[in-house]
Amino acid sequence: MKDMSWESYRIFLEVARQGGLTGAAQVSGLSPATVGRRVLQLEEAMGRPLFLRSQTGYRLTGEGKALFEQLQAMEAIARGVESWRQEGQGASTVRLMAGTWVTWLVCENMSAICTERDPFRLDLSVSERRATLAHREVDVGIRAVEPVEPTLISRPAGDVAYAAYRRKNSGETLAGRWLAVSEDDVVSAYLRWPHERAGGVIAVLVSRPRSLLDLVRAGAGQAVLPCFVGDLDPSLERAGDEIRELRHQQWIVANSEDRHRRDIRTVSDRLFRLLKSHADLFAGKRPSRT
Amino acid sequence: MKDMSWESYRIFLEVARQGGLTGAAQVSGLSPATVGRRVLQLEEAMGRPLFLRSQTGYRLTGEGKALFEQLQAMEAIARGVESWRQEGQGASTVRLMAGTWVTWLVCENMSAICTERDPFRLDLSVSERRATLAHREVDVGIRAVEPVEPTLISRPAGDVAYAAYRRKNSGETLAGRWLAVSEDDVVSAYLRWPHERAGGVIAVLVSRPRSLLDLVRAGAGQAVLPCFVGDLDPSLERAGDEIRELRHQQWIVANSEDRHRRDIRTVSDRLFRLLKSHADLFAGKRPSRT
DNA sequence: GACATGTCTTTCATGATTGAAAAACATAGT
DNA sequence: ACTATGTTTTTCAATCATGAAAGACATGTC
Numbered sequence: 001m002k003d004m005s006w007e008s009y010r011i012f013l014e015v016a017r018q019g020g021l022t023g024a025a026q027v028s029g030l031s032p033a034t035v036g037r038r039v040l041q042l043e044e045a046m047g048r049p050l051f052l053r054s055q056t057g058y059r060l061t062g063e064g065k066a067l068f069e070q071l072q073a074m075e076a077i078a079r080g081v082e083s084w085r086q087e088g089q090g091a092s093t094v095r096l097m098a099g100t101w102v103t104w105l106v107c108e109n110m111s112a113i114c115t116e117r118d119p120f121r122l123d124l125s126v127s128e129r130r131a132t133l134a135h136r137e138v139d140v141g142i143r144a145v146e147p148v149e150p151t152l153i154s155r156p157a158g159d160v161a162y163a164a165y166r167r168k169n170s171g172e173t174l175a176g177r178w179l180a181v182s183e184d185d186v187v188s189a190y191l192r193w194p195h196e197r198a199g200g201v202i203a204v205l206v207s208r209p210r211s212l213l214d215l216v217r218a219g220a221g222q223a224v225l226p227c228f229v230g231d232l233d234p235s236l237e238r239a240g241d242e243i244r245e246l247r248h249q250q251w252i253v254a255n256s257e258d259r260h261r262r263d264i265r266t267v268s269d270r271l272f273r274l275l276k277s278h279a280d281l282f283a284g285k286r287p288s289r290t
Numbered sequence: 291m292k293d294m295s296w297e298s299y300r301i302f303l304e305v306a307r308q309g310g311l312t313g314a315a316q317v318s319g320l321s322p323a324t325v326g327r328r329v330l331q332l333e334e335a336m337g338r339p340l341f342l343r344s345q346t347g348y349r350l351t352g353e354g355k356a357l358f359e360q361l362q363a364m365e366a367i368a369r370g371v372e373s374w375r376q377e378g379q380g381a382s383t384v385r386l387m388a389g390t391w392v393t394w395l396v397c398e399n400m401s402a403i404c405t406e407r408d409p410f411r412l413d414l415s416v417s418e419r420r421a422t423l424a425h426r427e428v429d430v431g432i433r434a435v436e437p438v439e440p441t442l443i444s445r446p447a448g449d450v451a452y453a454a455y456r457r458k459n460s461g462e463t464l465a466g467r468w469l470a471v472s473e474d475d476v477v478s479a480y481l482r483w484p485h486e487r488a489g490g491v492i493a494v495l496v497s498r499p500r501s502l503l504d505l506v507r508a509g510a511g512q513a514v515l516p517c518f519v520g521d522l523d524p525s526l527e528r529a530g531d532e533i534r535e536l537r538h539q540q541w542i543v544a545n546s547e548d549r550h551r552r553d554i555r556t557v558s559d560r561l562f563r564l565l566k567s568h569a570d571l572f573a574g575k576r577p578s579r580t
Numbered sequence: 581g582a583c584a585t586g587t588c589t590t591t592c593a594t595g596a597t598t599g600a601a602a603a604a605c606a607t608a609g610t
Numbered sequence: 611a612c613t614a615t616g617t618t619t620t621t622c623a624a625t626c627a628t629g630a631a632a633g634a635c636a637t638g639t640c
Contacts (some may be wrong), residue, residue: 006296006368031629036589047379055636063378066370074367078296081360088353089337147590264596311618321599326619345606345617 008042009071010078012050015039016068020057045277075119077138083139083261094267095123099140099188100209100248102228105278106271111271120263127187133255139264140252155268157275161284162190162246165230166222167241174241176204177186177221181214186201190224190246227284237271242284250282298332299361300368302340303331306358310347322566367424370547377551384557385413388427389478390499391516392540395568396561410553421450423545428553429554430561431543434478443549445558447565451574452480452536452580456512456529457518465529467493467511469502480514480536517574532574540565540572 014035015025021032021039028035035067039058043050050064060068084091092113098106105124106113110204114122125138133141133152147154180194182205191209194202203221204211212223213233222239230236258264277280304325311322312328318325329348340354350358378381384404385435388396393416396403404412415428423431423442449516464536470484472495481499484492493511496502502513503523512529516534520526542562548554565572 006300008370009368010296022586032588033590033630034628037627053588055634057587067374069365070371070374074364074371076361076365078299078363079298081357085336085358143558172482189473294594312616323600323620324598343618347617358598580611 006037008045008072009039012042013075014052014073015058015066019059042141047055050125060120064280072135074218076134079136080257083258087261087263088210090119092120092261092263093123094120094252094263095125095138095280096163096267096271097125097127097133099127099142099144101229102142102150102275104210105228105274106240109274113239113267114273118266120266122267124281133253136255136258139258139261140268141253142271143251143253145249146249146251147253151256152253153262154253155271157250157252158279160250161227161242161246161282162193162224163227163230163284164239165225165233165236167216167218167219174199175222178205179204179215179221179223181205183202189248190226190243191245192226193246224289226282227286230280231281231284231286238286247284275288292526298328298335299364301328303358303361304355305317305341306354307349309349323469349396354372358459362425364572366424369426370520373548373551373575377553379410382410382551382553383413383554384410384430385415385428386557387415387417387423388559389417389430389432389434391519392432392565394500394517395564399564403557408553408556412557423543426545427550429501429544429548430558432561433541433543434538436539436541437543441546442543443546444543445544445562447562449538449573450538451517451532452483452514453517453520453574454529455506455515455523455526457506457509458525458527458572460509460572463483465512466491468515469494469496469505469511471495471499472497473503479538480516480533483514483533483536488531516572517576518568522575529575537574 011024011030012026017020018024018027021035024030025035026215039051042060046063046067048063048065049061051058052061083092091149096106096113098101103124106124114120123215133147142157143154144160148154165176178194178201181190181191183195184205186192186195204215206215213229215221216225216230217224217235224243227242230238231261252268252275253257254268300444301314301318301320301511305311306319308314311325314320315325329341336353336357338353339350339351343353373382386396393414396414397407404410415433422428423437424439432447433444434450436446468484468491470492471481473485474484475497476482476485489561494505496505502515503519505511506513506515506520507523507525514533517532520528542558542565544554544558
């Protein structure tokens, strides 16, 4: 029997990722009708059900999950080829993944990472959409734990300190009013802290960490933030000492197979310099503001 | 810009492997016309020449070779998926690679490896077409050196001894008449031996080792053969002692990622038993013939 | 309970992709 | 020098895959 078309593999991956035909159709530039047909053919060829169909979308079956695992590895290589292609056309893309606050810092200092004259484009993605380096979904990442995968190379980029912050001159009126991220969206230790350790009640819940800063600025309460965020904001002040138990190191991580890519190296180096130049801020050593 | 179609990748691989449009068209079931078109599109999309075109066929450029390397890894995964598919349909295929003589032994004892009642098919390929385990072109292989790749698992399967053979009762008349494989086709030490060490002249050159046995049987001269081949043939006798310097171990090798495949395990085990049951013959301990 | 909104699925005309055949071309052998 | 055989490339008709729109259906909202 003829082999299954590789093109169906890619469509399958997108349907599995997007959780439905509509989403997959949009990102792949096809129509939902075609996507549905191709998935049907693939299941036919594979001789097993790959999805659980419902009016609300497609969910992977157990066997579908097994296939998904395999094909992700295939996609990783395809991504490598894709960037090799872009490289040849002098228009490469570096995908940088970071947490909410490092992303924020990068945005504030974009000119230190990527200027108009650089021959590459930058794709920033926050870690909520948990992209994986192993599958080459991103080229450079920032992690709070040292990676163990042998296929990754990492470089330590200093400590990160945390403290509670409130609007300046708000005195003790906000003492018990904590701002926090809803527990469903908690992905890091510092986000869990208000839930576990804060004595007072939690006044406002938000779904994105970024909103914490906006709320504190507005005087809605106090929240735990990285020191390099809180200390950099002139309208904020610390509501207590550094929370030592949250301090951790951070690493810049890249895929070792992409060692040869100049653009990745460039971004990685510049990011390293940016973090180093803010090392004192990251570590919570409150410098005198200019 | 839209990504390149994965289907083009597969076509590219086949053209690179077959060295032309015609060959690729046959194995992929397309017409030469479309294959040519798809390659053209791929080159367009990649923005670089991938092949050197000539009336005699397609040859990879340097950049084409780079792409070929990448895509081979992709194909390896696709092969894994393909056998997973076949497995689900209860009709799997085990690809076994071996040298000329082990292949011969397997053919003679096919019932010990794969019978009608087994739920899998066997693809035998001799090592001349140098298939690689790493790229999953074969599932089980026999090697004369212990593999170092960490992705492979190996199992020692005894020693292999060599000696010179001639037709029985041909006396000393054939003393200097060596039969050998032409130097271009020499892939193993025992094939090189007649060229380097034989005192006499080489009477007949053939391109395939298998022909050596036929020639010796016909009384055309003497040739170096594995003992398990020569000693098993009642019409042959040794023309000298074992050639100790050629003795080596052999290993059964499989891809460790296919550990879970029952059919591969079965073939591997049966092959192991077959080799073990002939261990004395392999080692050159001439047993009394029945 | 009606309704709005989001899905997947089906239908059918359109258009892109394909294959067969012929052409153009190089190579090897006589 | 010529022919035979292999290749790639072009041409054109026909098939096949595709998309738009409509249908069917569940889910959540008012």
